[in-house]
Amino acid sequence: MTKLNLENQVPLHNKNNLFQGIIFFVYSIVCYLISLATFLYAIGFSSNFLVPKSMDTGGTTSLLQALIIDTLLLSVFAVQHSGMARKGFKKAWTKIIPQAIERSTYVLFSSLALALLFWQWQPLGLKLWDFSGTIVEPILWSLSGLGWLMVFLSTFMINHFELFGLQQGFFNLINKESELIQFQVVGFYKQVRHPIYLGFIIAFWATPVMTLTHLFFASGILGYILVGIFLEEKDLIDLYGNKYGEYKQKVSMLIPKLSK
Template identity: 30%
Template sequence: MAKSENHTIAKVVALISLVLSAGSLLWFAAFLYAGSFSVLDLGLSFCWALLLNAGLSLAFFLQHSIMVRKWFRVRARKCLREPYHGVLFSLSSAAVLLIVLTAWQKSSCLLFSAEGVSRLAFRMVFAASVAGFAWGGRTLRSVDGFDNHSLLLRAGNPQSEIDRLATRGPYKFVRHPLYFFTLLMIWSCPDITADRLVFNVLWSGWIVTGAWLEEKDLVRDFGRPYRDYQKAVPMLIPWKTLIRR
């Protein structure tokens, strides 16, 4: 296949990936901000609704965690050309996330609701977290969170290499700033229903576990430079910055 044809196909795939990935993330951000909502009300009982929500969460965790493992990537290379691996992950994650958001069942059991100044404080934390997440995403321009730039670059020049270790911007304060800001967004909702509490606990646990597992992969991939980075910068909580102040 000619290089120009490769690049045209790559552009189409990258555009689809960008639209679905960005759309799912924006909807997810709305979910985090507004509190849980139900798009498709299945009329389930309280317990069954929570079990379904937990199952939906588990499905996303499994898809996401399995596809980032090295053994999966090795097997994927046998069926898919190298530039498309990251985009396959982005498309799959977006699709599963959209299913989670569509099928999520909201509970009428309100456990906590902040009012007045405290509610405003929760909203301010959320806004700051979104800004921090955008900062982290901008820092990842050379790392390419959706792998679209990687796809386009390698389709045009298969020998091109992309730097994957980011240590600037928010990465100077915490090794996983996108996870950190996501945790803040998760817990900054001023209205906690029973289903939202299930969501917060499960997704927070998955993020912490995922960061820990990712550390092992990063140490294997980068070796001593990453181990030095681990010694200098905290994993999820920027406690060293707080101590300095």
């Protein structure tokens, strides 16, 4: 009879926990990759560049129908993106979705809401300005590119991997408790409180060809950003208290101060 080495055996519940940890971590990676692909598609979508369906292509509906559809699509994204980020929703949601993959699931749903918008978006036509072929065109494209770069870099100035759920999935895998992110002001956050949102605004508004479609999209996103900032800062004050209140007094919301 073979003697079992009980000291080297892994308890069944530990095996199950390890398997679950691996599944959750793989899930967080998949969600992250989907969000990255969505981010890259958003660049092409808003710039009418290298994607099969962009902001100003396709569409067979009337102007009124297009406005209704586009408004609904923006509303779906706004409600999902802001609603699922609220403290009350998270508290209820994590009774269904494990805490380790809550952020990854939020990122996934945001990507799906954007994918729906890209797929069903209806162009409105009508050019409002067109600087194609002029010296202004490369300037505007450069500004738009800088806006996208600001968005990307700003995520790393806080915690890119926590923001997109990868850190939570990895910590769960290695059985490490997630800690509250300490409030700190670094990089772009020394100039404006919301550089990610500022980057999106620059990226969407700095375009050499402004159509009615693009104006409607950029205006809708701007409106959402302003509402989102209001809700987000209420949560940040609840989380960090006077620290964020003092930061709010010193640093402007979106437009950097020219002098201190």
